[in-house]
Amino acid sequence: MKAMIIDDEPPARRELRRLLTGFPWVEVVGEAGNIDQAAEMVETLTPELLFLDIQMPGGSGFDLLTRLEDVPQVIFTTAYDEHAVRAFKVDALDYLLKPIEPARLAEALSRVRSAHAARVPPPNAVLEQIFVRDGSRCWFVPLREVRLLTSEGNYVRLSWGKANPLLGRALAALEQRLDPNRFFRANRRQIINLDFIESVELGVNGRLHAQLRDSPEVEISRRQARLFKTKMSI
C-alpha cells in the first residue's frame, strides 16, 4: 500500500518512517513538509494512505484535503490538536498523537488495511470519497452515500445523512468524476443517486418526479426523463 508522510518537522517524518519499517506492506512513496508540495506529490504519486500533520506552514492538513480532488485514506498525526480532529464529524479517519505509540500505529494501520481489503476498486477516474469543509466542520464524504447533489452557483450542496455540506466545486466538473452507474443527472441543477430512489411518478409534459429516501421530491426534466426510462428500462 502506497503511503505518504506529510509533516513540516523533519525529525517527526524520520520518526514515523522508522516506525513504519515494522509494517512492510506499507510503502512510503514520498514525504512533504508543506501542503503545496504535498498537493503536487499526491497528484503524481497517487498514494492510498496519507499520514497527515494538522498544523503546517502555508495551510493546515485540512486545507490540503479540501484541495485534493480524490481523497485517499487519511491518518492524522498531531502533537496536540486531538480536539481539533475530534471536533470534526469524521468517522472515516483515525488520528495518532505524537510521540506515536507503536501499538496505536499498528491498530490504526490494521483498520486501514481491512477497509482497504473490503473496498471494491472503482472504475478509473471515479471519485470514491471527498473531503468537505463547511464553516468550522469537516467531513469525509463517501460519494456512494450521497443522495442528491444540488448546484448552488459555483458550489454543490450535498445531501448526505443528516448533513447538507456545501462543496466548493461546480456541479459540471464534479459530474465527470461521478460513477455513471450510480449517479444520474435529473435536471439542470440536480444529480440524484439511483440507489436512493424510492418511487418515480409520471408528471405533466413527460416529466418525471423521483422520490428519494429522506429527501424532497426531485423533478426529472423531459429530456432527461427519456434517458432515465431507457437506463432503467421502463
Place this chain on the structure above:
Amino acid sequence: MNDAERPITQQKSQLVYWIFQLTGWGMITLTRFVAGVTVLDLAWPRLLLELLLVNTLGLALSHWLRDFVRRNGWRALPIRKLSWRILVASFVCGAPIGIVTQLTYLSALHDPELFLREYAPALQFQFALPFAFALEIVNWAFIFIVWLTIYFTAVALREHRSAQFKQSELTRALQLAELRLLKSQLNPHFLFNALNTVRSLIADNPARAQNAVTRLANTLRYSLTSRQDELVTLSQELDIVADYLELESMRFEDRLRIELHIPDDAAGVRIPVMLLQTLVENGIKHGIAELPSGGLLRISAVLQNEILILEVENPRPPARTRMSAHEGIGLHNARDRLRLLFPERASLELDLTKPAVATARLRIPVQK
C-alpha cells in the same frame, strides 16, 4: 482581614466608642451645669450631684441600648424600619430618665409654669405637672434619638470603610490571579512536538537526544517554578530562550535561523519573567512555523534613557493581513501582564511597517 488583626481593630473601636460616650455625656452635664449655675442661679454642689446621677443613668441606658441594638441586629435594617425603631426606643429610654429628672432638682431647668405662661396661656395650671413630665420625657427622648443617629451613622461609616478595604483586597487578589493566568505557560503544542523530536533523536543521534532532554528540563523548570510577578535579568531570561530555541532548531532544522544582539549594559536589566520567551514563542508560532522555508528570528536589545527596548523580529507569512487577529492570545496576554506589573510606564507593540516582517517591540523602564 486576618485573625491576628481582628482583636486590635475591635479594641480600637471600643476605645473610640468610650471616648465618644464620655465626651457626649460630659458635654451635656457641663452645659446643664453652667446653665443651672449662671442662668438659674442654682446651688452648684447639689446640681452637680444630681446632674452626675442623671447623666450616668443616661450613659448606662445608652450603653444598654447599644447592647440591645447589636443583639437584635438593627444594623442590618433598612432606614425606614430603623427610623421608627429608633423613635420607640428613644421614648422607652427617655421615659424613666425623664421622670427621674423631673423628680430631682433639675426640673428647675425646665420651668413648666414659666413655659405655660409664655407659650400656652390658655392651658390650665393643673396640667402643668403632667406637662412638665411629658416635656422632660420628650427632651430625653430627643437626646436618645440624637445618640442613636450618631451611633448608626458611625456604624454605617465603619462598615463602608471596611467594605472598601475588602474591595481593594479583592482587587489585588484578582490582579494576582489575573497575572497567574497571563503568565505564559509553555505552549503544550511545543511540549509534545519537543517530546516527539526527542523520540526521533534517540535513534538518530543519542547525544543530541540527551542534550534535548536537558534543555527541555530547563525550559520546563523555568516555566513551572517562576512566580507570576517575578522579575529576572534579561540575561537570565535569555538563557532559557536559548534552551527553547535550541529545541525548536532541532524541530525545524534549517528552517529556523537565529540572530542575537544584546549589548552588555542591557543584559542586567530586570524584566518580567517569561515575557521575552512569550514573544519568541509567538514569533516562531506565527512566523517561522507558518512559512514553508522558515526564516530569521532576530532578538535585539537597546538601552535608551533608562528604558530597555527589546525587539523580536520574525518573517511573517504574506497572506496574513488581518494582523490584529493574528496577534493572538500570546501578545495580548503579555500586554495585559505588562499593564498590571508596570502601569503606564511599559509598552508592547507589534510593528508591521516593514514588508514581510513582524517586530514585537517591548519597552520597559529600568528597575532600580
